[in-house]
Amino acid sequence: MKTTILSPCGILGYGFPESSFRAAIAQRPDAIVVDAGSTDAGPHKLGAGTAIVSRMACKKDLKLLMEGAKALSIPLVIGSAGGSGARTHVNWTLSIIEELAREMDWQASLAVIWADIPKDHILAQQEKGGVTKMSPNVPDITKESLDATNGVVAQMGAEPIIKALEAGAQIIVCGRAYDPAPFAAVAMHRGHDAALGFHLGKILECGTLCAEPGTAKDCMLGMLDDTGFEVWPADPKRKCTPVTVAAHTFYEKDHPYILKGPGMVLNLEGCIFTDCGEGRVRVEGSRLEWIPYTIKLEGARLRAYRTFVLAGIRDPLLISRLDEVEAEVRRQVKEYYSEIPEDQYQINFYHYGIDGVMGELEPDRTLPHEVGLMFEVLAGTQEMANAICATVRSSYLHYGYPGRKSTAGNLAFPFAPSDVQFGAVYMFSVYHLMQVADPCALFPIEYREVGV
Protein backbone atom coordinates (compact mmCIF):
# COMPACT_ATOMS: atom_id res chain seq x y z
CA MET A 1 0.00 0.00 0.00
CA LYS A 2 1.34 3.39 -1.01
CA THR A 3 0.04 6.80 -0.01
CA THR A 4 1.24 10.11 -1.39
CA ILE A 5 0.58 13.34 0.51
CA LEU A 6 1.02 16.83 -0.90
CA SER A 7 1.94 19.70 1.43
CA PRO A 8 1.67 22.94 -0.56
CA CYS A 9 3.45 25.24 1.93
CA GLY A 10 4.46 25.74 5.54
CA ILE A 11 1.54 27.95 6.51
CA LEU A 12 -1.72 28.31 4.59
CA GLY A 13 -1.65 31.81 3.13
CA TYR A 14 2.14 32.00 2.86
CA GLY A 15 1.75 31.25 -0.84
CA PHE A 16 3.45 28.77 -3.19
CA PRO A 17 4.29 28.77 -6.91
CA GLU A 18 1.33 27.61 -8.98
CA SER A 19 3.73 25.73 -11.28
CA SER A 20 4.97 23.62 -8.33
CA PHE A 21 1.42 22.89 -7.26
CA ARG A 22 0.39 21.80 -10.77
CA ALA A 23 3.48 19.58 -10.99
CA ALA A 24 2.61 18.05 -7.62
CA ILE A 25 -1.04 17.46 -8.60
CA ALA A 26 0.17 15.73 -11.78
CA GLN A 27 1.80 13.13 -9.51
CA ARG A 28 -1.70 12.25 -8.26
CA PRO A 29 -1.37 12.57 -4.48
CA ASP A 30 -3.91 10.79 -2.27
CA ALA A 31 -4.48 13.84 -0.04
CA ILE A 32 -3.59 17.52 0.27
CA VAL A 33 -2.68 18.47 3.81
CA VAL A 34 -1.69 21.96 4.92
CA ASP A 35 -0.76 23.34 8.28
CA ALA A 36 -2.12 26.82 8.97
CA GLY A 37 -0.93 27.32 12.52
CA SER A 38 1.88 28.57 14.66
CA THR A 39 2.51 30.16 18.03
CA ASP A 40 5.70 31.70 16.62
CA ALA A 41 4.26 35.18 16.24
CA GLY A 42 3.52 35.36 19.96
CA PRO A 43 0.28 35.43 22.00
CA HIS A 44 -1.38 38.32 20.13
CA LYS A 45 -3.11 36.24 17.42
CA LEU A 46 -4.73 33.91 19.90
CA GLY A 47 -5.52 36.67 22.38
CA ALA A 48 -6.93 39.16 19.91
CA GLY A 49 -8.55 36.55 17.64
CA THR A 50 -6.70 37.69 14.51
CA ALA A 51 -5.11 35.63 11.72
CA ILE A 52 -1.41 35.29 10.79
CA VAL A 53 -2.04 35.84 7.09
CA SER A 54 -4.38 38.13 5.22
CA ARG A 55 -7.79 36.92 4.07
CA MET A 56 -6.78 37.66 0.49
CA ALA A 57 -3.65 35.47 0.71
CA CYS A 58 -5.50 32.67 2.46
CA LYS A 59 -8.22 32.70 -0.21
CA LYS A 60 -5.64 32.70 -3.00
CA ASP A 61 -3.97 29.58 -1.58
CA LEU A 62 -7.23 27.85 -0.72
CA LYS A 63 -8.58 28.36 -4.23
CA LEU A 64 -5.79 26.27 -5.74
CA LEU A 65 -5.98 23.66 -2.98
CA MET A 66 -9.75 23.26 -3.36
CA GLU A 67 -9.47 23.04 -7.15
CA GLY A 68 -6.80 20.35 -6.79
CA ALA A 69 -8.77 18.37 -4.22
CA LYS A 70 -11.93 18.62 -6.35
CA ALA A 71 -10.16 17.58 -9.56
CA LEU A 72 -8.57 14.47 -8.03
CA SER A 73 -11.44 13.72 -5.60
CA ILE A 74 -9.02 13.59 -2.71
CA PRO A 75 -9.40 14.95 0.82
CA LEU A 76 -8.11 18.40 1.75
CA VAL A 77 -7.11 18.66 5.41
CA ILE A 78 -6.30 22.01 7.05
CA GLY A 79 -4.57 21.97 10.43
CA SER A 80 -4.82 24.78 13.01
CA ALA A 81 -7.18 26.84 10.87
CA GLY A 82 -6.70 30.59 10.92
CA GLY A 83 -3.37 30.30 12.72
CA SER A 84 -4.34 29.84 16.34
CA GLY A 85 -7.18 27.37 15.71
CA ALA A 86 -9.73 28.90 18.09
CA ARG A 87 -13.42 29.20 17.15
CA THR A 88 -13.03 32.68 15.69
CA HIS A 89 -10.04 31.57 13.55
CA VAL A 90 -11.86 28.45 12.35
CA ASN A 91 -14.93 30.48 11.43
CA TRP A 92 -12.73 32.92 9.49
CA THR A 93 -11.34 29.99 7.46
CA LEU A 94 -14.81 28.46 6.99
CA SER A 95 -16.17 31.71 5.57
CA ILE A 96 -13.43 31.70 2.92
CA ILE A 97 -14.06 28.05 2.05
CA GLU A 98 -17.79 28.64 1.80
CA GLU A 99 -17.21 31.62 -0.50
CA LEU A 100 -14.83 29.63 -2.73
CA ALA A 101 -17.09 26.58 -2.87
CA ARG A 102 -19.90 28.77 -4.18
CA GLU A 103 -17.62 30.53 -6.66
CA MET A 104 -16.30 27.15 -7.88
CA ASP A 105 -19.77 25.63 -7.88
CA TRP A 106 -18.45 22.75 -5.77
CA GLN A 107 -20.87 21.08 -3.42
CA ALA A 108 -18.56 19.40 -0.94
CA SER A 109 -18.91 17.61 2.37
CA LEU A 110 -16.94 19.34 5.07
CA ALA A 111 -15.98 18.40 8.62
CA VAL A 112 -15.07 21.00 11.23
CA ILE A 113 -13.16 19.77 14.26
CA TRP A 114 -13.32 22.29 17.07
CA ALA A 115 -10.41 22.63 19.49
CA ASP A 116 -11.77 25.07 22.08
CA ILE A 117 -11.55 23.67 25.58
CA PRO A 118 -14.10 24.62 28.25
CA LYS A 119 -12.43 26.45 31.12
CA ASP A 120 -14.39 24.64 33.82
CA HIS A 121 -13.11 21.34 32.44
CA ILE A 122 -9.52 22.60 32.77
CA LEU A 123 -10.10 23.71 36.36
CA ALA A 124 -11.72 20.37 37.22
CA GLN A 125 -8.80 18.48 35.68
CA GLN A 126 -6.34 20.70 37.53
CA GLU A 127 -8.08 19.89 40.83
CA LYS A 128 -7.44 16.22 40.09
CA GLY A 129 -3.76 16.87 39.30
CA GLY A 130 -4.28 16.28 35.58
CA VAL A 131 -2.80 19.59 34.38
CA THR A 132 0.94 20.38 34.37
CA LYS A 133 2.99 23.30 33.06
CA MET A 134 5.04 22.75 29.94
CA SER A 135 8.05 24.27 31.74
CA PRO A 136 8.73 26.01 35.06
CA ASN A 137 8.63 29.50 33.49
CA VAL A 138 4.96 29.11 32.47
CA PRO A 139 2.45 30.98 34.68
CA ASP A 140 0.16 29.05 37.04
CA ILE A 141 -3.43 28.48 36.02
CA THR A 142 -5.86 29.99 38.51
CA LYS A 143 -9.58 30.68 38.32
CA GLU A 144 -8.70 34.38 37.94
CA SER A 145 -6.14 33.82 35.15
CA LEU A 146 -8.53 31.54 33.25
CA ASP A 147 -11.36 34.08 33.54
CA ALA A 148 -9.05 36.70 32.02
CA THR A 149 -7.95 34.35 29.23
CA ASN A 150 -9.72 34.83 25.88
CA GLY A 151 -10.51 31.18 25.32
CA VAL A 152 -8.24 28.16 25.51
CA VAL A 153 -7.44 25.81 22.63
CA ALA A 154 -5.74 22.42 22.70
CA GLN A 155 -3.63 20.70 20.07
CA MET A 156 -5.59 17.71 18.78
CA GLY A 157 -3.84 14.49 17.86
CA ALA A 158 -4.55 12.35 14.81
CA GLU A 159 -7.58 10.53 16.27
CA PRO A 160 -10.36 13.11 15.70
CA ILE A 161 -9.06 13.75 12.17
CA ILE A 162 -9.10 10.01 11.39
CA LYS A 163 -12.76 9.98 12.43
CA ALA A 164 -13.55 12.78 9.98
CA LEU A 165 -11.67 10.94 7.21
CA GLU A 166 -13.61 7.75 8.00
CA ALA A 167 -16.83 9.74 7.65
CA GLY A 168 -15.75 10.61 4.12
CA ALA A 169 -15.40 14.37 4.52
CA GLN A 170 -13.85 15.98 1.43
CA ILE A 171 -12.64 19.05 3.30
CA ILE A 172 -11.55 18.81 6.94
CA VAL A 173 -10.99 22.03 8.82
CA CYS A 174 -9.23 21.42 12.12
CA GLY A 175 -9.04 23.85 14.98
CA ARG A 176 -5.70 23.85 16.79
CA ALA A 177 -3.84 20.64 15.93
CA TYR A 178 -0.41 19.22 16.68
CA ASP A 179 1.33 20.29 13.45
CA PRO A 180 2.18 16.76 12.17
CA ALA A 181 -1.22 15.32 13.25
CA PRO A 182 -3.25 16.03 10.07
CA PHE A 183 -0.54 14.28 8.01
CA ALA A 184 -0.31 11.38 10.45
CA ALA A 185 -4.11 11.07 10.36
CA VAL A 186 -4.11 10.57 6.57
CA ALA A 187 -1.30 8.01 6.91
CA MET A 188 -2.97 6.09 9.74
CA HIS A 189 -6.40 6.22 8.10
CA ARG A 190 -4.85 4.44 5.09
CA GLY A 191 -3.26 1.80 7.31
CA HIS A 192 0.30 3.09 7.59
CA ASP A 193 2.49 2.92 10.65
CA ALA A 194 1.84 5.89 12.99
CA ALA A 195 5.59 6.44 13.49
CA LEU A 196 6.07 6.96 9.77
CA GLY A 197 2.98 9.17 9.57
CA PHE A 198 4.10 11.50 12.36
CA HIS A 199 7.68 11.66 11.12
CA LEU A 200 6.52 12.42 7.58
CA GLY A 201 4.12 15.02 9.00
CA LYS A 202 6.94 16.69 10.92
CA ILE A 203 8.82 17.05 7.64
CA LEU A 204 5.92 18.02 5.37
CA GLU A 205 4.30 20.58 7.66
CA CYS A 206 7.08 23.06 6.82
CA GLY A 207 6.73 22.89 3.03
CA THR A 208 10.12 22.53 1.38
CA LEU A 209 12.12 23.76 4.36
CA CYS A 210 13.89 20.38 4.47
CA ALA A 211 15.26 20.84 0.92
CA GLU A 212 18.05 22.98 -0.50
CA PRO A 213 17.35 25.76 -1.18
CA GLY A 214 14.74 25.54 1.56
CA THR A 215 11.59 27.62 1.97
CA ALA A 216 8.22 27.33 3.66
CA LYS A 217 6.63 28.74 0.51
CA ASP A 218 6.80 25.79 -1.88
CA CYS A 219 5.23 22.36 -2.41
CA MET A 220 6.57 19.14 -0.95
CA LEU A 221 5.51 15.56 -1.54
CA GLY A 222 5.81 12.49 0.66
CA MET A 223 5.04 8.88 -0.21
CA LEU A 224 4.50 6.24 2.47
CA ASP A 225 4.79 2.51 1.96
CA ASP A 226 4.99 -0.50 4.28
CA THR A 227 8.51 0.09 5.59
CA GLY A 228 9.26 3.79 5.25
CA PHE A 229 8.60 6.92 3.27
CA GLU A 230 10.18 9.07 0.60
CA VAL A 231 10.10 12.87 0.40
CA TRP A 232 10.84 15.17 -2.52
CA PRO A 233 10.15 18.79 -3.51
CA ALA A 234 7.68 19.40 -6.33
CA ASP A 235 10.05 21.90 -7.92
CA PRO A 236 13.06 19.96 -9.30
CA LYS A 237 15.26 23.00 -8.67
CA ARG A 238 15.09 22.11 -4.96
CA LYS A 239 16.76 18.94 -3.70
CA CYS A 240 16.53 16.89 -0.54
CA THR A 241 19.64 15.10 0.70
CA PRO A 242 19.95 12.66 3.61
CA VAL A 243 21.56 15.43 5.70
CA THR A 244 18.95 18.10 4.90
CA VAL A 245 16.11 15.73 5.76
CA ALA A 246 17.80 14.41 8.93
CA ALA A 247 18.73 17.92 10.00
CA HIS A 248 15.17 19.15 9.50
CA THR A 249 14.08 17.33 12.66
CA PHE A 250 16.09 19.97 14.53
CA TYR A 251 13.73 22.70 13.40
CA GLU A 252 11.90 24.56 16.20
CA LYS A 253 11.84 21.59 18.56
CA ASP A 254 13.38 21.02 21.99
CA HIS A 255 15.29 17.95 20.94
CA PRO A 256 16.77 16.80 17.60
CA TYR A 257 15.36 13.26 17.57
CA ILE A 258 12.85 12.90 20.44
CA LEU A 259 9.53 14.53 19.52
CA LYS A 260 6.65 14.55 21.99
CA GLY A 261 3.09 14.87 20.76
CA PRO A 262 -0.44 14.02 21.86
CA GLY A 263 -0.29 10.56 23.42
CA MET A 264 3.00 9.69 21.75
CA VAL A 265 6.76 10.08 21.68
CA LEU A 266 8.55 9.81 18.37
CA ASN A 267 12.16 8.62 18.45
CA LEU A 268 14.16 9.25 15.27
CA GLU A 269 17.60 8.37 16.61
CA GLY A 270 17.81 5.11 14.68
CA CYS A 271 16.47 6.45 11.37
CA ILE A 272 18.26 5.64 8.15
CA PHE A 273 18.18 8.39 5.51
CA THR A 274 19.00 7.19 1.99
CA ASP A 275 19.60 9.22 -1.13
CA CYS A 276 17.29 8.00 -3.93
CA GLY A 277 18.68 10.51 -6.45
CA GLU A 278 16.93 13.45 -8.11
CA GLY A 279 16.43 15.24 -4.82
CA ARG A 280 14.52 12.36 -3.28
CA VAL A 281 15.30 10.88 0.15
CA ARG A 282 14.01 7.67 1.71
CA VAL A 283 13.52 7.40 5.48
CA GLU A 284 13.21 4.20 7.49
CA GLY A 285 13.46 3.33 11.15
CA SER A 286 11.21 5.98 12.76
CA ARG A 287 9.93 4.60 16.07
CA LEU A 288 6.90 5.64 18.09
CA GLU A 289 5.87 4.86 21.62
CA TRP A 290 2.30 5.44 22.81
CA ILE A 291 2.22 7.10 26.22
CA PRO A 292 -0.64 8.21 28.53
CA TYR A 293 -2.60 10.70 26.46
CA THR A 294 -2.12 14.40 27.15
CA ILE A 295 -3.06 17.40 25.04
CA LYS A 296 -1.25 20.73 24.98
CA LEU A 297 -3.40 23.68 26.07
CA GLU A 298 -2.75 27.21 24.81
CA GLY A 299 -4.40 30.37 26.05
CA ALA A 300 -3.62 34.08 25.91
CA ARG A 301 -4.77 37.04 27.96
CA LEU A 302 -4.47 40.79 27.85
CA ARG A 303 -1.37 41.95 29.72
CA ALA A 304 -1.34 45.75 29.25
CA TYR A 305 -1.62 48.61 26.76
CA ARG A 306 1.57 49.95 25.21
CA THR A 307 2.79 53.29 23.87
CA PHE A 308 6.34 53.44 22.53
CA VAL A 309 8.90 55.84 21.05
CA LEU A 310 11.82 55.25 18.67
CA ALA A 311 14.76 57.64 18.80
CA GLY A 312 18.44 57.77 17.90
CA ILE A 313 21.26 58.86 20.18
CA ARG A 314 24.55 60.03 18.68
CA ASP A 315 26.15 61.96 21.57
CA PRO A 316 29.07 59.90 22.99
CA LEU A 317 28.75 61.26 26.52
CA LEU A 318 25.05 60.35 26.66
CA ILE A 319 25.79 56.89 25.21
CA SER A 320 28.25 56.30 28.05
CA ARG A 321 25.68 57.36 30.69
CA LEU A 322 22.41 55.80 29.45
CA ASP A 323 21.73 53.87 32.63
CA GLU A 324 22.12 56.84 34.97
CA VAL A 325 20.14 59.15 32.69
CA GLU A 326 17.32 56.63 32.44
CA ALA A 327 17.26 56.10 36.22
CA GLU A 328 16.82 59.86 36.58
CA VAL A 329 14.07 59.93 33.91
CA ARG A 330 12.22 57.20 35.80
CA ARG A 331 12.57 59.15 39.02
CA GLN A 332 11.19 62.34 37.45
CA VAL A 333 8.23 60.50 35.92
CA LYS A 334 7.45 58.80 39.20
CA GLU A 335 7.58 62.11 41.02
CA TYR A 336 5.37 63.84 38.44
CA TYR A 337 2.76 61.05 38.57
CA SER A 338 2.98 60.60 42.34
CA GLU A 339 -0.79 60.02 42.46
CA ILE A 340 -0.48 56.86 40.29
CA PRO A 341 0.73 53.80 42.24
CA GLU A 342 4.02 52.51 40.79
CA ASP A 343 2.65 49.03 40.11
CA GLN A 344 0.08 50.53 37.71
CA TYR A 345 2.61 51.13 34.95
CA GLN A 346 5.97 49.96 33.66
CA ILE A 347 8.69 51.82 31.72
CA ASN A 348 11.23 49.83 29.67
CA PHE A 349 14.26 51.09 27.75
CA TYR A 350 15.86 49.12 24.88
CA HIS A 351 19.27 50.03 23.47
CA TYR A 352 19.76 48.76 19.92
CA GLY A 353 23.48 48.75 19.26
CA ILE A 354 24.28 47.61 22.82
CA ASP A 355 21.94 44.84 23.95
CA GLY A 356 18.66 45.52 22.12
CA VAL A 357 18.34 41.98 20.77
CA MET A 358 19.64 39.87 23.63
CA GLY A 359 19.16 41.99 26.77
CA GLU A 360 20.92 40.56 29.81
CA LEU A 361 22.06 37.53 27.80
CA GLU A 362 24.27 39.70 25.56
CA PRO A 363 27.95 38.87 26.13
CA ASP A 364 29.38 41.76 24.04
CA ARG A 365 28.74 45.15 25.62
CA THR A 366 31.10 47.32 23.58
CA LEU A 367 29.65 50.84 23.30
CA PRO A 368 28.84 51.92 19.73
CA HIS A 369 28.99 55.41 18.24
CA GLU A 370 25.22 55.46 17.82
CA VAL A 371 22.36 53.86 19.75
CA GLY A 372 18.87 53.07 18.57
CA LEU A 373 16.66 53.78 21.56
CA MET A 374 13.21 52.34 21.98
CA PHE A 375 11.22 52.97 25.11
CA GLU A 376 7.77 51.82 26.01
CA VAL A 377 5.24 52.47 28.69
CA LEU A 378 2.81 49.72 29.64
CA ALA A 379 -0.29 50.50 31.63
CA GLY A 380 -3.78 49.27 32.34
CA THR A 381 -5.37 51.66 29.86
CA GLN A 382 -4.17 53.11 26.57
CA GLU A 383 -4.83 56.60 27.87
CA MET A 384 -2.54 56.10 30.86
CA ALA A 385 0.19 54.55 28.67
CA ASN A 386 -0.03 57.53 26.29
CA ALA A 387 0.15 60.09 29.08
CA ILE A 388 3.07 58.50 30.94
CA CYS A 389 4.98 57.84 27.72
CA ALA A 390 4.68 61.52 26.77
CA THR A 391 6.25 62.44 30.11
CA VAL A 392 9.04 59.89 29.69
CA ARG A 393 9.76 61.29 26.24
CA SER A 394 9.85 64.95 27.28
CA SER A 395 11.91 64.17 30.41
CA TYR A 396 14.43 62.15 28.38
CA LEU A 397 14.61 64.73 25.59
CA HIS A 398 15.45 67.60 27.91
CA TYR A 399 17.21 65.99 30.87
CA GLY A 400 20.41 67.92 31.66
CA TYR A 401 22.82 65.20 32.73
CA PRO A 402 26.12 66.32 34.31
CA GLY A 403 28.67 67.48 31.72
CA ARG A 404 26.10 67.74 28.90
CA LYS A 405 27.16 69.86 25.92
CA SER A 406 24.14 69.11 23.70
CA THR A 407 21.83 71.33 25.69
CA ALA A 408 19.16 71.58 23.00
CA GLY A 409 17.99 67.97 23.24
CA ASN A 410 19.06 64.35 23.78
CA LEU A 411 17.04 62.41 21.23
CA ALA A 412 16.80 62.28 17.41
CA PHE A 413 13.22 61.27 16.59
CA PRO A 414 12.68 59.78 13.14
CA PHE A 415 8.94 60.50 13.24
CA ALA A 416 6.58 63.28 14.13
CA PRO A 417 4.62 62.64 16.21
CA SER A 418 7.16 60.59 18.12
CA ASP A 419 4.83 58.58 20.34
CA VAL A 420 3.24 55.47 18.82
CA GLN A 421 0.08 54.09 20.33
CA PHE A 422 0.53 50.32 19.99
CA GLY A 423 -2.63 48.95 21.55
CA ALA A 424 -3.05 45.75 23.54
CA VAL A 425 -0.16 43.48 24.56
CA TYR A 426 -1.00 39.88 25.31
CA MET A 427 0.72 37.04 27.15
CA PHE A 428 0.45 33.27 27.06
CA SER A 429 -1.43 32.58 30.28
CA VAL A 430 -1.94 28.88 29.51
CA TYR A 431 0.71 26.56 28.08
CA HIS A 432 0.04 23.31 29.86
CA LEU A 433 -0.41 19.60 29.30
CA MET A 434 -3.74 18.11 30.28
CA GLN A 435 -4.46 14.42 30.69
CA VAL A 436 -7.40 13.08 28.70
CA ALA A 437 -9.05 9.68 28.77
CA ASP A 438 -10.39 9.88 25.20
CA PRO A 439 -8.36 11.61 22.46
CA CYS A 440 -11.57 12.66 20.66
CA ALA A 441 -13.88 13.72 23.51
CA LEU A 442 -12.76 17.38 23.66
CA PHE A 443 -12.63 17.83 19.87
CA PRO A 444 -16.24 17.70 18.64
CA ILE A 445 -16.75 17.14 14.92
CA GLU A 446 -19.47 18.91 12.99
CA TYR A 447 -20.40 17.85 9.44
CA ARG A 448 -21.67 20.36 6.90
CA GLU A 449 -22.24 20.76 3.19
CA VAL A 450 -20.56 23.73 1.55
CA GLY A 451 -21.28 25.35 -1.80
CA VAL A 452 -24.98 24.62 -1.48
Added chain:
Amino acid sequence: MTIYEAAHVVRSKNSGPFAVTLDILFDRSEEYFRLKNSGMITPEFVAGLYRISPEDITDFAWFDAGLGVKITYLRKVASGTVGDRDVYGAQQHAPLLMLEMPE
Protein backbone atom coordinates in the same frame (compact mmCIF):
# COMPACT_ATOMS: atom_id res chain seq x y z
CA MET B 1 38.54 28.81 11.88
CA THR B 2 35.37 30.03 13.61
CA ILE B 3 32.13 28.10 13.99
CA TYR B 4 30.64 30.69 11.63
CA GLU B 5 33.06 29.54 8.91
CA ALA B 6 32.92 25.82 9.66
CA ALA B 7 29.19 25.29 10.15
CA HIS B 8 26.50 25.12 7.48
CA VAL B 9 23.76 26.50 9.72
CA VAL B 10 23.93 28.33 13.03
CA ARG B 11 20.51 29.49 14.18
CA SER B 12 18.12 30.11 17.02
CA LYS B 13 14.35 29.76 17.07
CA ASN B 14 11.48 29.46 19.51
CA SER B 15 10.65 25.98 20.64
CA GLY B 16 7.24 27.01 21.84
CA PRO B 17 6.72 30.44 23.43
CA PHE B 18 8.73 29.67 26.58
CA ALA B 19 12.00 28.26 25.17
CA VAL B 20 14.64 29.10 22.59
CA THR B 21 16.59 26.41 20.80
CA LEU B 22 20.06 26.80 19.29
CA ASP B 23 21.23 24.61 16.39
CA ILE B 24 24.72 24.21 14.97
CA LEU B 25 24.53 22.07 11.82
CA PHE B 26 27.36 20.94 9.55
CA ASP B 27 27.44 19.67 6.00
CA ARG B 28 30.76 17.88 6.45
CA SER B 29 31.03 15.11 8.99
CA GLU B 30 34.74 15.81 9.74
CA GLU B 31 33.89 19.21 11.22
CA TYR B 32 30.83 17.90 13.04
CA PHE B 33 32.81 15.15 14.73
CA ARG B 34 35.75 17.49 15.41
CA LEU B 35 33.43 19.77 17.39
CA LYS B 36 31.53 16.90 19.02
CA ASN B 37 34.62 14.92 20.04
CA SER B 38 36.50 17.96 21.35
CA GLY B 39 34.09 18.24 24.27
CA MET B 40 34.15 22.01 23.85
CA ILE B 41 30.37 22.49 23.59
CA THR B 42 28.69 21.47 26.85
CA PRO B 43 25.59 22.74 28.67
CA GLU B 44 27.85 24.51 31.19
CA PHE B 45 29.84 26.18 28.41
CA VAL B 46 26.69 27.46 26.68
CA ALA B 47 25.19 28.61 29.99
CA GLY B 48 28.36 30.64 30.64
CA LEU B 49 28.34 32.12 27.14
CA TYR B 50 24.68 33.14 27.42
CA ARG B 51 24.94 34.30 31.04
CA ILE B 52 22.16 31.90 32.06
CA SER B 53 21.96 29.23 34.75
CA PRO B 54 22.80 25.64 33.61
CA GLU B 55 19.43 24.60 35.08
CA ASP B 56 17.73 26.74 32.42
CA ILE B 57 19.14 24.47 29.71
CA THR B 58 16.42 21.89 29.22
CA ASP B 59 17.83 19.90 26.31
CA PHE B 60 21.30 19.31 24.97
CA ALA B 61 21.84 16.65 22.29
CA TRP B 62 24.09 15.67 19.42
CA PHE B 63 22.44 14.00 16.41
CA ASP B 64 24.95 12.25 14.20
CA ALA B 65 22.52 11.58 11.32
CA GLY B 66 21.74 15.30 11.10
CA LEU B 67 25.36 16.37 11.74
CA GLY B 68 24.24 18.79 14.40
CA VAL B 69 23.99 19.74 18.03
CA LYS B 70 20.98 21.30 19.70
CA ILE B 71 20.79 23.32 22.89
CA THR B 72 17.41 24.42 24.27
CA TYR B 73 17.03 26.91 27.11
CA LEU B 74 14.13 28.51 28.94
CA ARG B 75 13.29 32.11 28.13
CA LYS B 76 13.43 34.70 30.89
CA VAL B 77 10.55 36.46 29.12
CA ALA B 78 8.01 34.52 27.07
CA SER B 79 7.58 35.23 23.35
CA GLY B 80 5.67 38.35 22.41
CA THR B 81 4.80 39.66 25.84
CA VAL B 82 6.02 42.61 27.89
CA GLY B 83 9.82 42.75 27.98
CA ASP B 84 10.44 40.26 25.13
CA ARG B 85 13.08 41.34 22.64
CA ASP B 86 12.83 38.60 20.02
CA VAL B 87 9.34 37.25 19.35
CA TYR B 88 10.52 34.41 17.07
CA GLY B 89 13.75 33.86 19.02
CA ALA B 90 15.47 34.09 15.65
CA GLN B 91 18.48 36.27 16.54
CA GLN B 92 19.80 34.63 19.70
CA HIS B 93 22.45 32.55 17.94
CA ALA B 94 25.11 35.25 17.50
CA PRO B 95 27.32 34.47 20.55
CA LEU B 96 28.02 31.03 19.00
CA LEU B 97 29.30 32.41 15.70
CA MET B 98 32.74 33.69 16.59
CA LEU B 99 33.79 30.75 18.73
CA GLU B 100 37.01 29.17 17.48
CA MET B 101 36.63 25.60 16.19
CA PRO B 102 38.80 23.10 18.11
CA GLU B 103 42.00 21.91 16.35
